Amino acid sequence: MSTLQMIEAAAERLKGHVRETPLLSSPFIDELAGRRVLVKPECLQHTGSFKVRGAWSAISALGEAERESGVIAYSSGNHAQGVAYAAAQHGISSVIIMPSDAPQLKINNTRALGGEVVLYDRANESREEIGEALAAERGLTLIRPYDEPQVIAGQGTTGLEIARQATALGVTQADVLVCCGGGGLTSGIALALEGHAPGLRPRPCEPEGFDDVKRSLATGHIQTNKATSGNLCDAILTPQPGDLTFPILNRLCGPGLSVTEEEALRAMALAFLRLKIVLEPGGAVSLAAALYRGTEIEGDSVIVVASGGNADPEVFGKALEFLT
Template sequence: MNRAAIVAARERIRAHVRHTPLLGSPALDALAGRRVLLKAECLQHTGSFKARGGWAALSALPPEVRARGVIAYSSGNHAQGVARAAAAFGVPAVIVMPADAPGVKIANTRALGGEVVLYDRATEDRDAIGATMAASRGLSLVKPFDDAAVIAGQGTIGLELLEDLPAGWRGEVLAPCGGGGLTSGLALALEGSGARVRPVEPEGFDDTARSLAAGRIERNARLSGSVCDAIVTPSPGVLTFPILQRLCGPGLAVTDDQALQAMVLAFRHLRVVLEPGGAVALAAALFTPNLAPEVVAIGSGGNVDEAIFGAALARFGG
């Protein structure tokens, strides 16, 4: 896995994804005590960066393999990215989703043509479900993060940053981190640029931060209980962790309340909608001391249920 794979992925997906903007606000800078820019992947097709990895993965499959269909497991954003790409290629897509995923994500995945199979994330193993269905139906499994083509697709965000930031920019890039596909792709794309990538997770589900500190893969004790559902995963991936270990700075963690407050601040000052998991990097940029003077936060997704968004506005919008 190297930067060349990311460059190749960009050529495959260029016509099918948006080059998302970098947004800033003097009010956010003043609150954070540093320059903060948001890479607004919430404005991407399907409402999240996962549109990149989904298209990159399907476009990399041999046509005869792709024609048999694909299967993915996801709490919603990867589901939509894969379903969108599969529909465009005219192939079936089965999506294994947790039953407690936000309703908007389940509905959007079905609207994009995905066949949704629900499971209980607290008691059932999504990897086993996906592997069994893939074998029985002849489908190609597109993993949400531990897949080289997916990592390459997510890394195209880093190539855009290199184009949009000033030459020689040496700040920190904060990325919401579940299994590490986005974070590792960014780190590969930005390798040698002087920018440092740091993963951000919800408190209590900081398996990547603990893994980086320990020098080995650590697992979360539980897989539910955070409003940041999009980035709650068991552990870093076998492919992603060595990249994170080699290239990333120490991991950061934020509270659910900080993520919700960051959602409100992004709406108030940037007029964009983030979901809780997609807001953790902005939360870290705003509320964590001792970061670089200039920070880019990846706003990785905006697929939030109206009830959660409304509750956040009611609580932190005064």
């Protein structure tokens, strides 16, 4: 189980290896949202998303023998790139299992970062089964994308930064909107905020039709998605919240928020126009929630974690069409 102490220890191991991303703002976005919006652009992180935090935390915590044997991970793209990058920086090998319909940019980047990519059919095959079989066959250490204590701890370092930065800006009460798939980032941030900024309340954000976390929080029990593909927000399409992450989410998070695919694309366009950053659809749902679900958000300020920016050019072009 991840703890605040694990997050703080991970932050020490991550020093000098990950970027401390700022809190950005724009008066134009504030006007549209009807409140102050502070955006944490994890799209500026190494490999283009927050995932490198958890990957570095997990790999840096391994023993020497485990590192020498190499690591394996499964991911639609951002965790894949994070693990491939962190493994290469530690001088070890990595095998990454990716869905064959993942954005080509993410597949190419993962290979370029040194990962051995194994593709699978996410509609008919289980990445968990493939990963566990390959791990056993090759003696690799499995780094799960969210249900892994050290991964959660690494993602939680985002929350330590938010607590410090928000305090410096005089924001002590606000909803913190987080793009949410399996819940690793959201649960890590929740633990960090509980310890360092209890007035900041995490809120998971998801695409409509894939809002398993929102429904799980509403019922108090883990709910599943009927489908795990068919939405541009591929980075955060998971079957259900994690067994480790959900108890944290259930204890510490406010109600979930969900947005449409079009709203995510519109948020991408506004982030580019007003903040000069590139977001992918799954990394933009939190900003979309701030812009289009304002009546469901409390307070004069809201903090948005823009979790990733690995958008295929074609998808980014679709987003920019909303500026014309």
